[in-house]
Amino acid sequence: MEMTVAQAIVRFLEEEGVKIVFGYPGGAVITFYDALYNSSIKHVLVRHEQGAAHAADGYARASGKLGVCIATSGPGATNLVTGLATAFMDSSPVLAITGQVRTSALGKDSFQEADTTGITMPITKHNYLVKNPEEVLRVFKEAIFIATTGRKGPVLIDIPADIFAAKINYQYPKDVNLPGFKPTFEPHPLQIKKAVNLIKESKRPVIFAGGGIIASEASEELIKFAEKINAPVVTSLMGKGAIPEDHPLYCGFIGMHGAAYANFTINKSDLIIAIGVRFSDRSTGKIDTFAPEAKIIHIDIDPAEIGENTTPDVPIVGDAKITLQRLYNEVDPKENPEWWKQINEWKEKYPLRYRRKENVIQPQYVIEKIYEITKGEAIIVTEVGQNQMWAAQYYKVKKPRQFITSGGLGTMGFGLPAAIGAKLARPNDIVIDIAGDGSIQMNIQELATAVTEKLPIKIFILNNSCLGMVRQWQELFYNKRYACTLFDFHPDFVKLAEAYSAYGRRVEKVEEVESAIEWALEKNDAPVIIDFMVEREENVFPMVPAGGSIDKMMID
């Protein structure tokens, strides 16, 4: 059946099961939008393309499915860049469709032209510029396969305006033929044997679980395996939710602001079983002093992650779920009583805590209350900075895909649009954006999107009238010279919410914290902003100074 390329793409996306796309129209994609007009695919109109990319990313992280975003050529495409880089760093399956100037205008600095494939090459898993209409469907099939297979990641397809309008015969492409892309899912049996031997010999094993567990839906396998060898499980920030945080084997998340007992546990271990983690500098601190006595089993679907930051004793390339099943079948049950005695001492001596103060709202207290009132069931999306770390420390998640945060790139402005994506992916869950007063202003315009879509997202601003994390560093390492981190002015966030037809409320007294959260949770027809006026000089502890050893923490 003959149709335009634009119509063929829409039909293909329908056949692939895409239900929702996030985007912003423009001249180069107008034909594509015309084709979307009568489609069963829901289009969410964001207010800035960065919001589209983050929303698609949030949708992908919350659902485990492909997230799709659309932008026009030139400025539309360049506005996607931060969102794509965010998805790339956290291995999130996102498909970006961008318009491009007509093929005859390519390379001539035409109106709204940018070298989109050139710009996004380092921040996508792969990208395409389609110049032949006959290639389009094959390219889409490949792109979705690449984005969602192996180590997931964003893929961009750039399509000139005249290609969108060209006529082709629709034929669903069944096969993908990519000789250069063949991820290894099955771990090598010999490596599994070596790993099993190390596990048997170890006295102080620890499992270090990362975002790869969540991406490969391996949570159940992780728990079974951990229980069988009775090993503590620490996570990276991205691994939060890989194991329920009330599970007796859970031992906190490690790193710069990880729990002290988590950092001690991994640093004093004699065997790290690392799964779907990349040993990022935020997790390991100074790599030379990281876990000096530990042997390392490193399991990852991406061979390039193995050996990038550490030298493992047993490298295993494979899918986390399959590898954990293999390991589970091969290992002998194990008890580690001495080790657990030590860990429990650390847990008792260095719990995650903060000093309560009278008559001021402390951000940690706000998170604790949110946790209590939502019974640990809400999807927590965060912005970036102190708010993110307090959310990670004090909201104990139970399930994978329940904690959505920009781990690798640390993108301020991620939270609100990602929360929109998450809420659309999981409409029956409570979705909360834990925000800072700095971050929320980086994509505040997406409040309009949330209002239009009637999404009752709860935006809880921990408002300390400053860029808290940088201010904290300045306090501790720059002699309290608060260069450009204290805000003298803020918009009235309550009025701002109301201006957008959302709900807004300011909380200045500790006694009001609980009732305000409850009030917010009752609102079901529009987003809610609660502006919690918290103490300006509250810091995130524990803290490992950048480049320090993770067992040398500033506790408070």
Next chain:
Amino acid sequence: MKHTLSILVENKPGVLARVAGLFSRRGYNIESLAVNTTESPNISRITLVVDGDEKVLEQITKQLYKLIVVLKVNDYTDTPVVERELALIRVNSDSNTRRAIIDLVEIFRASIVDVSEKDLVIEVTGDSEKIDAFIKNLEPYGIKEMVRTGKIVMARGMRLNNK
């Protein structure tokens, strides 16, 4: 240590940019580069020389394999290979020096491809050391212009299996 990598890639627009971009953004310097198609029109071969220890090389290789367009990466460093580079050299030459230069050209099995009153253009092929040596011998006459290709290599004997 210098490594010679031979990378088979899909013959598509932008592939070289992907490969070269990977090197530059991870801070690895490409010392020499040669690209052209192979016996198969869909496949190109990039031969490049890069400096780094085993660990760096392993990481480079893994990162190259992450590129969807990369089919095969061979490190020819410790393999017996036929290695060639080509150089075109324009060197000062008048009637007094022409004979001496022609002798040099013969010794190095190079060839003179252009002659004018004041200079000669010489073509030379061989491994990098041979070309370096030839250039050194020509320097006293005054080299006016020079172009060198990147290095290309092919394994000796049977085709190399990737380690």
